[in-house]
Amino acid sequence: MSQKNSRIVLVTGGAGFVGSHAVLVLLEEGYSVIVVDNLVNAYKAENEELPESLIRVMKLTGKSLIFYNINLCDKNALKEVFSKHKIGCVMHFAALKAVGESCTIPLTYYSNNITGSIILFEVMKEAGVKNLVYSSSSTVYGNPQFLPLTETHPTGQGCTNPYGKSKYFVEEILKDLASSDKSWKVISLRYFNPVGAHPSGDIGEDPAGIPNNLMPYISQVAVGRQPKLLVYGNDYETHDGTGVRDYIHIMDLAEGHNYALKKLFSQDFSGFKAYNLGTGCGYSVLDVVKAFSAASGRKIAYDIVGRREGDIASSYCDSTLAFKELGWKANRLLTDMCADAWRWQSKNPNGFQ
Ligand SMILES: NC(=O)c1ccc[n+]([C@@H]2O[C@H](COP(=O)([O-])OP(=O)(O)OC[C@H]3O[C@@H](n4cnc5c(N)ncnc54)[C@H](O)[C@@H]3O)[C@@H](O)[C@H]2O)c1
Known part of the structure; x- marks a missing residue:
């Protein structure tokens, strides 16, 4: 076994x-x-070795990285990567994430998100790499029993779709793994709603097809790629009747991973621990429409339609645990999220292509 770094x-x-x-x-x-x-x-462009997002990351940072086009389910290929490098830690983002699609092709979601994760953990164990930061989600809380959501809120109850369940199941697997072998150190970061883009506008969210999430949808309306936004329900018990969510700037979220990594390698950390990454503020659909319109100078056309099955009125977190134990808190405002999302969208109307 090679030495870890x-x-x-x-x-x-x-x-x-x-x-x-x-x-x-x-x-x-x-x-x-x-x-x-x-x-x-x-x-990834045909004539390039690397995906476009990573080419731009290298340009922005002036640093290089190593890229492997490998499916996590390909155990042998993954093993080879671990045998070539002195990997000290894994950040596990890879997953399929479209809620609606997960209801249509659940096996694909379970196989990719759960089997893929198990294979990764097996390979890590064999290689003696037992430090992990996992991308989890507020969906593990299901329908909130109380707000703001703290990490002590029950998980797994009322997860209504295979995507959300896959995030919950992998957390449970990681808890079992960490309690079976005390040398594992695992931090699960429960993201609320990541939006926005790097302030350069050179990297951002590039959804395939029609966007599932609010902010990319609004920015595509602003840039003329979608005719109008459909607002699902304005009769919720919220300040303006539309659904309220905890949006977090992608750069605050990305920085949270760096804090998690520092915690993972601190002397006092062991086992499995989950942290909420959100701002703790809830904004309604119409608040976001208004803020985006101000940031972009464009009118955002929208229609109010009936509620969508499975949607909840409000979800926002208490993120004080991350502040207390990781020293992290979100600093950027909704205006920053909209301004940066708009910069990315207007510089790249067709995403990375
Ligand atoms: N974006 C959100 O709103 C959000 C919210 C909560 C949690 N998360 C979690 O964060 C993580 C990243 O989400 P994202 O928004 O960046 O999604 P994304 O689709 O942009 O990124 C996921 C990446 O994983 C890759 N991937 C998927 N399956 C793979 C496999 N089997 N092998 C190798 N690569 C694979 C994809 O090609 C993609 O580049 C996911 O685990 C998601 O569940 C995202």
Whole structure:
């Protein structure tokens, strides 16, 4: 077994939205980064070796990285990566994430997100790499029993779709793994709603097809790629009747991973621990429409339609645990999220292509 180096981080799914911003922060912090991504949801030009997001990350940071086009389910290929590098830690972003699609092809989601994760953990164990930061989600809380959501809120109850369940199941697997072998150190970061882009506007969220999430949808309306936004329900018990969510700037979220990594390698840390990454503020759909309109100077056309099944009125977190134990808190405002999302969208109307 080769010697491990805590400054070498393997990032799964590093070509995607959250992963690429986290890779940028890691490179800026002086880590060596190895990305494993099968490009199922990331764009690479035919004549390039690397996906476009990572080419731009290298330009922005002036640093290089190593990229492998590998599916996590390919155990042998993954083993080879671990045998070649002295990996000290893994950040695990790779997953399929479209809620609606997960209800249509649940087996694909379970196989990719759960089997892929198990294979990764097996390979890590065999290689003696037992430090992990996992991308979890506020969806593990299901329908909130109280607000703001703290890490003590029950998880797994009322997870209504295979995507959300896959995030919950992997957390449970990690808890079992960490209690079976005390040398594992695992931090699960429960993201609320990551939005925005790097302030350069050179990397950002590039959804394939019609966007599932609010901010990319609004920015595509602003840039003329979608005719109008559909607002699902204005009769919720919120300040203006539309759904309220905790939006977090992608750079705050990416920086949270760096804080988690520092915690993971601190003397006092062991076992499994989950942290909420959000701002703790809830904004409604109409608040976001208004803020985006102000940031872009464009009118955002929208229609109010009926509620969507499975949607909840409000979700926002208490993020004080992350502040107390990781020393992290979100600093950027909704105006920054909209301004940066708009810069990315207007500089790249067709995303990375
Ligand atoms: N974006 C959000 O709103 C959000 C919210 C909560 C949690 N998360 C979690 O954060 C993580 C990253 O999300 P994202 O928004 O960056 O998604 P993304 O689709 O942009 O990035 C995921 C990346 O993983 C890769 N990938 C998927 N399956 C793979 C496999 N089997 N092998 C190798 N690579 C694979 C994709 O090609 C893609 O580049 C996911 O685990 C997601 O569940 C995202």
